[in-house]
Structures are given as C-alpha cells and as structure tokens.
Amino acid sequence: MNSQDNDRSLKLIQDLKSGSWPAGSDLSLEIERISSQEGLQAALNVLLRAEVVLGLRRPTLAIYDHAFHLIGGAQKYGLTLASALRDFFDITIIANKNIRLEDFGRWYGLDLAGCAVKVIKIPFFEDRGASFLDPAFVSTKVENPFHIVSRESGNTDVFVNNSMNEMVFPLSNISVLVCHFPERLPKGYFYADRYTYVVHNSRYTAEWIERMWKFSPHQHIYPPVDLEDSATVLPKKKLILSVARFEPEGTKRQREMVEAFLKLDRLHQEIIRGWKFILVGGSEPNNRYLDELNGLIADLPRRNIELKVNIPAAELHNLYREASIFWHLCGIVHDHPSEVEHFGMTTVEAMQNRAVPIVYDGGGLREIVEHGVDGFRVRTKGELLQYSMELIRHPELTEKLGIAAHQKAQEFSRVRFEERIRTFFGRILRDYRQL
Amino acid sequence: MDETIDQEVRRLKKDLLRRKEEIGDLRKLVNKEIDREFEPEAFDLTERELEPFIEKSLAAVKDNLVLKAEPQSLTSHRRIFGRPVLYFKRTFMNWVDLYTKMILDKQNRYNRHSFELLKVLVLRSRWSRDKLKELEERLGKCEESLVVLINKAQDLQARLEQEEGSADTK
Numbered sequence: 175m176n177s178q179d180n181d182r183s184l185k186l187i188q189d190l191k192s193g194s195w196p197a198g199s200d201l202s203l204e205i206e207r208i209s210s211q212e213g214l215q216a217a218l219n220v221l222l223r224a225e226v227v228l229g230l231r232r233p234t235l236a237i238y239d240h241a242f243h244l245i246g247g248a249q250k251y252g253l254t255l256a257s258a259l260r261d262f263f264d265i266t267i268i269a270n271k272n273i274r275l276e277d278f279g280r281w282y283g284l285d286l287a288g289c290a291v292k293v294i295k296i297p298f299f300e301d302r303g304a305s306f307l308d309p310a311f312v313s314t315k316v317e318n319p320f321h322i323v324s325r326e327s328g329n330t331d332v333f334v335n336n337s338m339n340e341m342v343f344p345l346s347n348i349s350v351l352v353c354h355f356p357e358r359l360p361k362g363y364f365y366a367d368r369y370t371y372v373v374h375n376s377r378y379t380a381e382w383i384e385r386m387w388k389f390s391p392h393q394h395i396y397p398p399v400d401l402e403d404s405a406t407v408l409p410k411k412k413l414i415l416s417v418a419r420f421e422p423e424g425t426k427r428q429r430e431m432v433e434a435f436l437k438l439d440r441l442h443q444e445i446i447r448g449w450k451f452i453l454v455g456g457s458e459p460n461n462r463y464l465d466e467l468n469g470l471i472a473d474l475p476r477r478n479i480e481l482k483v484n485i486p487a488a489e490l491h492n493l494y495r496e497a498s499i500f501w502h503l504c505g506i507v508h509d510h511p512s513e514v515e516h517f518g519m520t521t522v523e524a525m526q527n528r529a530v531p532i533v534y535d536g537g538g539l540r541e542i543v544e545h546g547v548d549g550f551r552v553r554t555k556g557e558l559l560q561y562s563m564e565l566i567r568h569p570e571l572t573e574k575l576g577i578a579a580h581q582k583a584q585e586f587s588r589v590r591f592e593e594r595i596r597t598f599f600g601r602i603l604r605d606y607r608q609l
Numbered sequence: 610m611d612e613t614i615d616q617e618v619r620r621l622k623k624d625l626l627r628r629k630e631e632i633g634d635l636r637k638l639v640n641k642e643i644d645r646e647f648e649p650e651a652f653d654l655t656e657r658e659l660e661p662f663i664e665k666s667l668a669a670v671k672d673n674l675v676l677k678a679e680p681q682s683l684t685s686h687r688r689i690f691g692r693p694v695l696y697f698k699r700t701f702m703n704w705v706d707l708y709t710k711m712i713l714d715k716q717n718r719y720n721r722h723s724f725e726l727l728k729v730l731v732l733r734s735r736w737s738r739d740k741l742k743e744l745e746e747r748l749g750k751c752e753e754s755l756v757v758l759i760n761k762a763q764d765l766q767a768r769l770e771q772e773e774g775s776a777d778t779k
Contacts, residue, residue, distance in 0.1 A: 190614055195614065201614070201617050202617070202621055211640070212640055213638055213639040213640030213641070214625060214629055214632060214637075214638055215629070215638045215639050216639070216640075217625055218622065218625045218626065218629065221622040221625065222622070224618050225622070228614075228615065228618065230619070314644075321635050325629075325635065325638070328638070343643055345635075345638070345639070359647070359649055359653060359658075360647045361647045361649070362644070362647070363644065364645075365643070385653065386653060434753065437753050437754065437757060438757060441754060441758060442757045442758075442760060442761045444761075444764065445761075445764065509656040509657040510655045510656065510657040510658075511655060554749055554752060555753050557756075559753055559756050559757055560756045560760075563760045
C-alpha cells in the first residue's frame, strides 16, 4: 500500500472511530475502492484494524513455525513468546504437522492455555512423506508451497513467523519475522525484507542478516533460558559436561572434544584422575556419527567418557547441577557461519547451574561468555585443554567463575525474555490501536 | 459507537473473507508482483558455497570459450538492384571478415590461455587449501600435546620441589 492510500485508509478508520464518518456515506464503496486499487487483502486489513480500533474484538496474533512438531530451541523461543503475549492477544499457533497444546506443555513446561492450534498441512511435503519441511527442497520451478500459510497470515492482526523459512509472504497489517539465523542468501521466494519487523536472537545473527540479506534487523531479543533451580545447590563433582544434539554431520563437534579428553587421559592421567567427561544430546536412530563416537571410547580402560542419548529432562538437569566444567566447541571447525552457534542455549543452561563454560570463541557464544570473567573462550583444542587444566588445578577459581557465570546467566532468563517481548509487542499494539 | 457501523464493518469483513477464498493467486490478492530475481554476489559467498560456484562458473566459461563470427544471411527487397547490391555487400563483408577473424582468433587464443590459467589457479588453490588443512591439524595436535606436556612438567617440578622441601625440613 503506498503512503497516500495508507493515509486514506487511516483517515477512514479515524472517522469511524471518532464518529465523524459522514452519515449516509457508503462504507462498502470505499472498501471496494481499496480492494480494486490495492487488492482485496489491503481492504481486509483496513477492516481488521478498524475492528480493533473500534474495540469490537481483541487483537489477534498468529505465530507460525514449520518445525513446531519437533522439539528445539527456536520452537521454544516462539512458544515462550506466545505464552508471554496471551494477555495482549488472542493467539493461534500455526503448525504444519499434527500437534497439541499438551505436547508443548510437556516439552517446554509452558502454559499456553487459551491459545488455539491450527494445523495447516502442506500438500507438497505431505505427498513426499517428509517429516521435516525443509524449504531447501523448494525451487522456483514449483509453485511456492508455503503460500497456503501466506494466505492464512492475512487473517490476523499480527503475524509472527518464527521459522527459519523466509518463503512465507506476510499479508497481515503487522508482521514479525523472528530470525534465528539467515541460512540462505536471497533467492527464489525470498520475503524476509517484506516483514514489518525482523527480530534477531543474537548480535551474531544480526551481523549475518546484514551481510547476507543486506538490511538491518529491527529488534534484538535473546532467547529464553530457564533451567535454573531454586532448590538446594548440589555439591559440584569432578565432571565435565557437554550438551548438544548429536548431529549426523557432526557440526556440534563432539568428536573434537572426545579427542581432547582422550589426549589428556593419555598424556597426563594424574591431572584428570577421578574426573569424568559426559556428553549428552538428542539423536535420531541409526546415527553414524554417534556410532563413530561410541567407537572412539569403546576401549577406554577407565570408562571416564560417557555418552548419554535422549535422556529425560530431570536427569539432564541433575547433570548440569553436578558439573563443574562445561565444554562447547560448536564452530571450532566450520565452512559456513550457520555451523557456528547462533546463540548457545545449553551454555547458558550450564551457567545457570554454576558450571564454568569453556566454549568456542565465535558466534553467539561471544555474547554469553566473557573470557576470564565468567568462563573461557577458546580458538583451539590446545586452548581448551589449557584452560580446563587450569580449572582442574584450581578448584577455588572454578568456584569463583561458576558464581560469576550464574550471575551472568540471569541476563538470558525467561523472565527477562518475557519482559523484552512484552515491551516490544506492547509498543506495536499501542501504535496499531492508536493509529 | 454507532451499531450500524459495527455491523457494517463485520458484514464487509465476512464478505471479503469469503471472496478471498475464491482468489487462488496470492498476487491477485495484493494486486502486485511479489517475486523478484536475485543474482548472488560472489563476495557474499561463504566457504561452503565457493566450490559449487567455481564449478558452475568454470563450466559457463568453457561453454562460451570460442568466439565465432555468426555468418549473416543477406537478403534484399530491391527488385532490380537487389542482386548487384548483395554482391557488393558480400564482397565487402568477406574483405572485412579477414580482419575480424584475425582479431577473433587472437581473442580466442587469449581466452583459451586465460581459461587454462584459471583452471590451474583453481587447482593450486585446492591443493593449497588441502595442505593448509593438513598443516592446521598437525599443528593443532602438536599444540595440544605441548600444552598437556608443559602442564605435566610443571606438576612434576612442583612435586619435586615439594619433596625437596620436605626432605630439607627432615
């Protein structure tokens, strides 16, 4: 809609609100004019906004993610956002596969009562039996299969696209793209720049949005991390922990960490006597990378490296509480910026539980860990070993950094996230209502 | 609030939603084209995207390597003078061809040399990259061993000093 038409539409809504809409004037004629000039969606948008401005109904927000049926950090971000905005909007969660509110509650411990779930199946992926709807499979040789969602976006006041999928064209009055990382360069069916606002989850993501998409995102909101336990603090054990998915491509770099620990075990056994390295993560069945890792540790006489796959949340939480050191090397080898941690939720989870993080010096991890203050950032496995030995040798330093890590992690808590979300969307809603 | 206005807004919205269902094409819904062409900028490519880009570009250069002058078909609309005009035109073009072919041949030779050089440079960059990767790995392993061994030596030295200290006090 151009600015002149936009002004006319606003004037129309203002007149309706103030009661100065001329008696006898035909509203339908004006709506029809907008429809013929700007398209039917523009006319519908005027009426949607008029309803909210006139107080005929509560504003609506639809949040979409093509991966809502899978457990993930990005999906937790979107659903926590929905949970935080229930007082502001009538919320609909749009998914592409069957899913229920109870599933979200079980996975993320979120209260989403009052939200509706709408499942919009996409024939393109259903016909192929795909369980994951990968936008990379869509070329411009076929009709954009995500337009079924684009159409739906135009039936709400605010549309939030929480997925790493820029193929949904936003039609609503206000649209927000939550960018967890810009994975692809602009090519066919690219609409990221058509959204009213782009929210980014870290400065690293913002930097790559600028480099790859050539525009600056609008709002920075870190993801919510809420693994802090107010219960009694457990005494720390001689435990190094790693928590990351066992990606079949090995992008979380568990192999590099196992090799580093093995080297320590081989060359300087005394220093790690009594220490254990546990790697926790989710995995799909038949994961060759996981088999490879199991092969690496199979013949260890001391059994001081352990892999724990798909363990319950309570067990994971206990491990966080017991761990003294947390390793995370995602990004130490990479040929694409998406292979570096965009943020690093598990690192914050570890910090919330007073484990000292030693992480790769890159990506979003730089924003979480301040080197030497609340953990260490490393560029090589050699540095990883150096700082690990320093912590092992000096328990008082480990304790001090653990406390600092815990303090720093408050910045990324769910409470802070919800505050930021409410402030941002509150401002949007105020402007929407006040014209 | 005027109730008739409320009702009118609701009625019109319902009507538009119904009509929206009947419009299949998103472009018609917004009365404009929504898709654009994007050309990837080489400087924006990440390391992962470089190899496919190099392969694609080399193939494209190879396809367009040889420049050939397209023979132009000559016709005339003149009924009487057409044939002599065409005769002079052909003679002139054959004469000009001697020079253009000479220039094009030179350009073709230059293209071939440049292409061969490009291929060799790509090959060298691949070798260098592989060697660099191998060296990085070896260097990394040395660094790891060195770090651990230095720590071990320090621990041993500390233990030795401790033992010497306790021997002295005895």
